[in-house]
Amino acid sequence: MPPVRTAAILAVGSELLTPHRLDTNSLFLSGRLNDIGIDVVSKSVVGDNELALAAAIRHALDAEDLVVTTGGLGPTADDLTREVVAQILGLELVENAEVLESIRRRFERRALHMPDGNRRQAAVPKGAVVLPNPNGTAPGLWIDAGKAILVLLPGPPREMQPMFEADVLPRLLERSGGRRVVRRVVKIAGRPESHVEEIANPIYSPFATADTPIETTILATPGQIELHLSARGSDVAAMERTLESAVEKLAKALAPAVFSVDGKSLEQVVGQQLQARGWKVAVAESCTGGLLGGRLTDVSGSSAWFAGGIVAYENEVKQQLLGVAADVLERHGAVSEPTAVAMADGVRERLAADAGVAITGIAGPTGGTPEKPVGTVVIAVSAGPAVVRTYRFVGDRAMVRQQAVTAAMELLRQTLASQPQQTASR
Amino acid sequence: MPPVRTAAILAVGSELLTPHRLDTNSLFLSGRLNDIGIDVVSKSVVGDNELALAAAIRHALDAEDLVVTTGGLGPTADDLTREVVAQILGLELVENAEVLESIRRRFERRALHMPDGNRRQAAVPKGAVVLPNPNGTAPGLWIDAGKAILVLLPGPPREMQPMFEADVLPRLLERSGGRRVVRRVVKIAGRPESHVEEIANPIYSPFATADTPIETTILATPGQIELHLSARGSDVAAMERTLESAVEKLAKALAPAVFSVDGKSLEQVVGQQLQARGWKVAVAESCTGGLLGGRLTDVSGSSAWFAGGIVAYENEVKQQLLGVAADVLERHGAVSEPTAVAMADGVRERLAADAGVAITGIAGPTGGTPEKPVGTVVIAVSAGPAVVRTYRFVGDRAMVRQQAVTAAMELLRQTLASQPQQTASR
Numbered sequence: 001m002p003p004v005r006t007a008a009i010l011a012v013g014s015e016l017l018t019p020h021r022l023d024t025n026s027l028f029l030s031g032r033l034n035d036i037g038i039d040v041v042s043k044s045v046v047g048d049n050e051l052a053l054a055a056a057i058r059h060a061l062d063a064e065d066l067v068v069t070t071g072g073l074g075p076t077a078d079d080l081t082r083e084v085v086a087q088i089l090g091l092e093l094v095e096n097a098e099v100l101e102s103i104r105r106r107f108e109r110r111a112l113h114m115p116d117g118n119r120r121q122a123a124v125p126k127g128a129v130v131l132p133n134p135n136g137t138a139p140g141l142w143i144d145a146g147k148a149i150l151v152l153l154p155g156p157p158r159e160m161q162p163m164f165e166a167d168v169l170p171r172l173l174e175r176s177g178g179r180r181v182v183r184r185v186v187k188i189a190g191r192p193e194s195h196v197e198e199i200a201n202p203i204y205s206p207f208a209t210a211d212t213p214i215e216t217t218i219l220a221t222p223g224q225i226e227l228h229l230s231a232r233g234s235d236v237a238a239m240e241r242t243l244e245s246a247v248e249k250l251a252k253a254l255a256p257a258v259f260s261v262d263g264k265s266l267e268q269v270v271g272q273q274l275q276a277r278g279w280k281v282a283v284a285e286s287c288t289g290g291l292l293g294g295r296l297t298d299v300s301g302s303s304a305w306f307a308g309g310i311v312a313y314e315n316e317v318k319q320q321l322l323g324v325a326a327d328v329l330e331r332h333g334a335v336s337e338p339t340a341v342a343m344a345d346g347v348r349e350r351l352a353a354d355a356g357v358a359i360t361g362i363a364g365p366t367g368g369t370p371e372k373p374v375g376t377v378v379i380a381v382s383a384g385p386a387v388v389r390t391y392r393f394v395g396d397r398a399m400v401r402q403q404a405v406t407a408a409m410e411l412l413r414q415t416l417a418s419q420p421q422q423t424a425s426r
Numbered sequence: 427m428p429p430v431r432t433a434a435i436l437a438v439g440s441e442l443l444t445p446h447r448l449d450t451n452s453l454f455l456s457g458r459l460n461d462i463g464i465d466v467v468s469k470s471v472v473g474d475n476e477l478a479l480a481a482a483i484r485h486a487l488d489a490e491d492l493v494v495t496t497g498g499l500g501p502t503a504d505d506l507t508r509e510v511v512a513q514i515l516g517l518e519l520v521e522n523a524e525v526l527e528s529i530r531r532r533f534e535r536r537a538l539h540m541p542d543g544n545r546r547q548a549a550v551p552k553g554a555v556v557l558p559n560p561n562g563t564a565p566g567l568w569i570d571a572g573k574a575i576l577v578l579l580p581g582p583p584r585e586m587q588p589m590f591e592a593d594v595l596p597r598l599l600e601r602s603g604g605r606r607v608v609r610r611v612v613k614i615a616g617r618p619e620s621h622v623e624e625i626a627n628p629i630y631s632p633f634a635t636a637d638t639p640i641e642t643t644i645l646a647t648p649g650q651i652e653l654h655l656s657a658r659g660s661d662v663a664a665m666e667r668t669l670e671s672a673v674e675k676l677a678k679a680l681a682p683a684v685f686s687v688d689g690k691s692l693e694q695v696v697g698q699q700l701q702a703r704g705w706k707v708a709v710a711e712s713c714t715g716g717l718l719g720g721r722l723t724d725v726s727g728s729s730a731w732f733a734g735g736i737v738a739y740e741n742e743v744k745q746q747l748l749g750v751a752a753d754v755l756e757r758h759g760a761v762s763e764p765t766a767v768a769m770a771d772g773v774r775e776r777l778a779a780d781a782g783v784a785i786t787g788i789a790g791p792t793g794g795t796p797e798k799p800v801g802t803v804v805i806a807v808s809a810g811p812a813v814v815r816t817y818r819f820v821g822d823r824a825m826v827r828q829q830a831v832t833a834a835m836e837l838l839r840q841t842l843a844s845q846p847q848q849t850a851s852r
Contacts, residue, residue: 019457031445044470289723290716297715311735
């Protein structure tokens with residue numbers, strides 16, 4: 001058995017060719033295949049069209065060691081993958097009694113009669129291994145096509161993913177030639193990508209040519225950068241040691257902007273900091289309209305450390321509900337450091353919380369001035385003496401708001417990290 | 427010139443084969459090609475690999491009338507599209523003085539010296555039409571490859587999209603054989619997909635076989651359904667009449683759940699309703715943590731009709747900031763109709779707004795009880811006598827929260843729509 005090194009992924013379904021839908025199964029499959037050292041060399045989408053599908057599968061089988069298809073195994077006339085594969089490989093389709101019985105039972109359990117169309121799902125190309133589908137009617141198929149392996153999986157992720165884990169991964173592991181991939185992720189907030197690259201590059205580039213080489217990918221979202229490090233080889237312990245050493249060096253060089261090296265999100269990290277202190281946080285938001293509260297409460301269990309918030313879009317609300325003094329607003333404006341501090345102090349006090357975070361800014365596209373252009377955002381954290389910073393974010397309204405939320409969470413994290421752990425003083 | 431009927435889209439770049447990135451350019455291209463009656467038959471992603479790229483382009487040119495590539499036109503050694511295309515089509519690459527000059531000027535305008543790598547971007551396969559790139563250094567290329575047309579576009583959307591609009595679309599229109607596509611979108615909130623399909627199907631299925639046939643696609647996101655109707659042909663006036671008639675019938679049958687037939691989002695529709703009345707809305711949120719305020723303020727100019735909000739995660743906050751009576755919370759619980767009404771009334775009053783909207787619920791995964799399982803959400807609108815409804819949403823925490831936000835906006839919309847327009851009574 002030659003080892004499997006390269007793969008093509010083929011998503012089947014006309015709906016995936018419309019302007020509204022993307023094939024996202026390939027993200028899961030690429031990740032899992034990479035994990036066992038298999039390179040994904042191409043990804044394609046092809047509609048429910050016999051000739052196009054046949055050509056695409058043939059092309060992929062010629063080019064790679066492994067071809068994984070998703071979709072087109074359903075009961076309707078549109079679903080052609082099984083038949084096309086049997087045809088191009090010259091395999092007879094035989095009705096499999098066991099598969100038919102399991103589909104029938106699935107309908108019976110719901111007190112339904114099996115429609116005729118579903119009978120087609122029991123047709124198995126001669127020599128194929130049937131991959132059971134506990135979450136749907138369409139079984140998967142594993143076909144040794146000589147030079148390459150062809151795996152047919154159902155399209156719905158909740159059927160495809162468990163099937164891949166249970167019945168495809170173990171078979172591929174036998175064929176992967178013992179290669180493994182180990183990964184680590186370093187997450188950084190509040191630094192531009194170019195800045196991270198400038199610092200990180202001299203650190204990780206020597207690792208690219210080391211005995212245990214490390215590959216690095218930079219992923220940027222508004223306000224946040226992730227460095228994905230991966231090592232590929234057969235000596236897992238050596239790969240883990242090398243990665244650990246690289247992660248340590250990166251975390252040190254990029255401190256204090258590194259908020260996680262263990263996969264945790266910023267909201268999880270902040271939640272843990274607050275919980276460790278027995279603290280609750282409250283938020284006062286202007287231009288983000290509630291998105292900071294929304295993100296903090298993305299985490300289940302956030303009620304343990306999130307008190308609530310005040311969205312103060314109008315100046316009257318800033319005065320009445322947050323206690324911002326009218327003369328502060330008048331002298332400095334709604335987007336100013338004194339206002340942000342007053343908002344953070346105010347929300348902390350009014351909600352009887354241990355920490356207060358405030359965001360006020362100009363998300364755009366209108367409302368900018370020469371001194372305070374669109375993208376100007378002021379963030380304050382009140383937990384002891386207030387910490388306040390002014391930012392100039394670039395991008396459209398949505399990007400400015402996203403960056404503001406991430407920056408506020410990062411300023412809260414750094415403020416909490418720089419203070420000795422203590423119990424609430426409220 | 428034979429008309430162009432079918433297309434393949436090919437995205438080039440190894441980063442698009444990782445588990446982190448999807449090719450989204452194809453969504454834009456599919457939409458625009460469909461608009462002029464060209465069917466996208468396949469989409470592929472291929473890495474920065476000479477052989478794989480050559481095989482993929484050859485395969486696509488054999489199969490379709492038009493092949494559009496995105497990416498791989500940059501200045502680095504990884505960028506291979508131009509060279510590979512010249513090779514497989516047997517075309518000589520010639521440095522184009524005009525292109526070189528325009529790249530050089532681009533650097534000069536920024537007081538930068540042109541790096542050597544960028545010189546490659548001026549190489550043009552003999553006979554190709556150069557498509558100018560006002561937003562970057564890589565020009566696009568239009569190549570008549572005999573049986574098929576090959577169009578090479580840069581990868582960054584802000585370079586690719588304007589180039590497509592200015593220089594590709596007009597050329598394709600000359601080759602599209604006069605076919606056009608006209609579209610309409612009907613947007614519906616708060617109805618399950620199966621319910622919409624049951625009502626809509628008898629209405630639009632006769633149109634599928636009419637003289638001017640209509641194709642229909644249903645797109646579902648949590649809490650919201652979109653019906654996309656499109657007609658394809660050469661008689662634009664007839665297509666518009668047919669679509670108008672279908673949209674009217676659907677809007678009538680699905681009323682009052684249809685919130686837009688002109689492309690507007692729910693937040694835009696609600697904003698317009700409020701502005702027409704000179705009203706401001708305030709929100710009180712519990713389980714959504716600020717997401718309703720966040721979504722309402724997605725729209726630029728929302729300060730004209732959004733006052734602010736209170737995120738009342740803790741019961742103390744519900745009492746102190748929203749004035750919810752302790753005995754209401756005690757007798758009925760935080761997730762109850764009386765509490766929701768008190769929250770909506772409270773936020774309306776405290777923020778001196780004309781309308782108040784409240785959300786309280788159990789987003790999960792924990793916190794459910796037999797009487798109030800995870801997914802139970804109560805929404806109240808206070809604008810005159812309070813309107814309140816209890817929902818049971820299905821899905822994970824993020825899905826429950828999204829559906830709650832959409833349902834709250836829809837309940838606000840219906841409440842406003844059912845009231846005569848009047849000026850604020852505050």
